[in-house]
Amino acid sequence: MARSPAANKAPADARRRKATAVAGRKPASVAGTSPARRSGATRRPRQSEDKRSVILSAALGLFSRYGLHGTSVDQVAARADVSKSNLLYYFANKEELYVSVLRELLHVWLEPLRGFSAEQDPREAIAGYIRRKLVISRDQPDASRLFCLEMIQGAPLLRDELDRELSTLVARKSEVIAEWVRSGRLRPVAPHHLVFGLWALTQHYADFAVQVQAIAGRTLQDAAFFEETVDNVQRLVLDGICVPATVPARADQDRTA
Amino acid sequence: MARSPAANKAPADARRRKATAVAGRKPASVAGTSPARRSGATRRPRQSEDKRSVILSAALGLFSRYGLHGTSVDQVAARADVSKSNLLYYFANKEELYVSVLRELLHVWLEPLRGFSAEQDPREAIAGYIRRKLVISRDQPDASRLFCLEMIQGAPLLRDELDRELSTLVARKSEVIAEWVRSGRLRPVAPHHLVFGLWALTQHYADFAVQVQAIAGRTLQDAAFFEETVDNVQRLVLDGICVPATVPARADQDRTA
DNA sequence: GTCTATAATTGGATAGAC
DNA sequence: GTCTATCCAATTATAGAC
Numbered sequence: 299m300a301r302s303p304a305a306n307k308a309p310a311d312a313r314r315r316k317a318t319a320v321a322g323r324k325p326a327s328v329a330g331t332s333p334a335r336r337s338g339a340t341r342r343p344r345q346s347e348d349k350r351s352v353i354l355s356a357a358l359g360l361f362s363r364y365g366l367h368g369t370s371v372d373q374v375a376a377r378a379d380v381s382k383s384n385l386l387y388y389f390a391n392k393e394e395l396y397v398s399v400l401r402e403l404l405h406v407w408l409e410p411l412r413g414f415s416a417e418q419d420p421r422e423a424i425a426g427y428i429r430r431k432l433v434i435s436r437d438q439p440d441a442s443r444l445f446c447l448e449m450i451q452g453a454p455l456l457r458d459e460l461d462r463e464l465s466t467l468v469a470r471k472s473e474v475i476a477e478w479v480r481s482g483r484l485r486p487v488a489p490h491h492l493v494f495g496l497w498a499l500t501q502h503y504a505d506f507a508v509q510v511q512a513i514a515g516r517t518l519q520d521a522a523f524f525e526e527t528v529d530n531v532q533r534l535v536l537d538g539i540c541v542p543a544t545v546p547a548r549a550d551q552d553r554t555a
Numbered sequence: 556m557a558r559s560p561a562a563n564k565a566p567a568d569a570r571r572r573k574a575t576a577v578a579g580r581k582p583a584s585v586a587g588t589s590p591a592r593r594s595g596a597t598r599r600p601r602q603s604e605d606k607r608s609v610i611l612s613a614a615l616g617l618f619s620r621y622g623l624h625g626t627s628v629d630q631v632a633a634r635a636d637v638s639k640s641n642l643l644y645y646f647a648n649k650e651e652l653y654v655s656v657l658r659e660l661l662h663v664w665l666e667p668l669r670g671f672s673a674e675q676d677p678r679e680a681i682a683g684y685i686r687r688k689l690v691i692s693r694d695q696p697d698a699s700r701l702f703c704l705e706m707i708q709g710a711p712l713l714r715d716e717l718d719r720e721l722s723t724l725v726a727r728k729s730e731v732i733a734e735w736v737r738s739g740r741l742r743p744v745a746p747h748h749l750v751f752g753l754w755a756l757t758q759h760y761a762d763f764a765v766q767v768q769a770i771a772g773r774t775l776q777d778a779a780f781f782e783e784t785v786d787n788v789q790r791l792v793l794d795g796i797c798v799p800a801t802v803p804a805r806a807d808q809d810r811t812a
Numbered sequence: 813g814t815c816t817a818t819a820a821t822t823g824g825a826t827a828g829a830c
Numbered sequence: 831g832t833c834t835a836t837c838c839a840a841t842t843a844t845a846g847a848c
Contacts (some may be wrong), residue, residue, distance in 0.1 A: 335816065355758075356598055362707075363707070363709060364624070364708060365624060366625070366836075367621070367622060367625035368824080370823055370824080371824065371825090372824090381834090382825090383834080384832055385835065386824085386826085388608075392765070416772050419582070436672065449766050450704055451621060452765050460765070460766065464766070464769065465769050466771050469770075487787065487790070490770060491787035493786075494763075494770075494771075495756055495764075497759070498759035499752055500756040501755075502755035503751070505703070505707055506751075506754075508706055508710050509706050512717045512718055513721070513747060513751075514747045515727075529694075530745050530749075530752075531752070534744070536751075537742070538793070543796055622829065625837095627840080627841060628843090629842095639842090640814075640844090641813075643842085643843065648842075649842070649843090656825095684816095775830090809816055
């Protein structure tokens, strides 16, 4: 299967290109077989850029639903409104296309987390983070789903980035959370688990949208449901981890207490 | 896995229609000649049952990682230690095998939720539920992943069951949660969102095990990490939704307010 | 029930004209 | 850069002997 880079029986030169794309460490410069990859040094004509991004976006839509193997390049080409061979002019092969999509994803996906810093009020920072992540789940559900797909499958094509970019970022932000806890602004919580919980709670609404739809009858596309979701998730998390002082007094509950 | 006798029996005609919503594939004509499915009425020799379940379990392992399209029947056969054609004697085609796996899954997946009833103490019920779901995430991560995969893809082969079994069960249990809220034993929370949150928080550790491993360096297989996870998730959820009476230290809040 | 072919088709990738 | 026409590998599924 095409799962492991050099573990199949493709022709030699084709495999060479695949291995390069998959391993990802090396500067993915491919010998002049195809002009698909010659970035950086020379500027690319605008038209090419546009077409590439059209293809990438079509690919995202399909890969995120059917996976790498469930999607044919024909389908991507059709959706991007280019011919199959033209697509293969821009991306040397299917796997390179897939990885290209994934790379863009990782950036978007991590962006909201970069904002965390110890100076912020944890309640505001976390509430804002939840909202931002839910906005992404609402506006870019495909991205979330593809990321999830890739994780489920063991991230064979993203493992390097995972170990580097992602885990170092999380390590830094966990330190921020730990600082919030130390300074008494947050209840004791294992930072990693809080991060996992935030991801899980917010991405779920994109990844399991079908299930949410089946049960709640609505998805994040519905404005009211979106706000309802933001509110519920925020309260679930915050009222669990914030020190009691930061919990706004609820008059009715004070009366009953 | 659970060999429920009446679990997954579809009549021969179901085999014939294998047109799926999956990426616009056209139906492959199937001549309904294989004896793969003749159940219920006649008892099946034990050996057949055993072999079927061996195949199903092999299929789960592969489908859950690589998806329906990412897995070949050859691979399943190899993993189950049977020949490909022998496998196709037991399951008329690849899709029937896949659906058979999914059906068993849904049952396991929903089981813990059935326990909820209004008479229980919500705190105990929910804490117990979290632990049970995390046990499943630990012991049957493949099942969780395959379920997730199917959801991401829009559950094309499970949609009926989703709309029936799952959503009616959730509707009933949501009523239980609502009752807990009404009786003041739980903070105000939208039942659906609580259910989604519980699922998301617990299944995340199975579905994103690779990410958890990359960041935390451990998975639920590690006993200490498992208990740490149970504890953190329980606290996150419970201290968020339980009535303030169960939350210690309200005194300072009154002072600042 | 199990096996050895093999039919039948999909789909990734290339060649070469323009 | 783009297209048409292929090539060829991978796989599903079937036929039919034992």
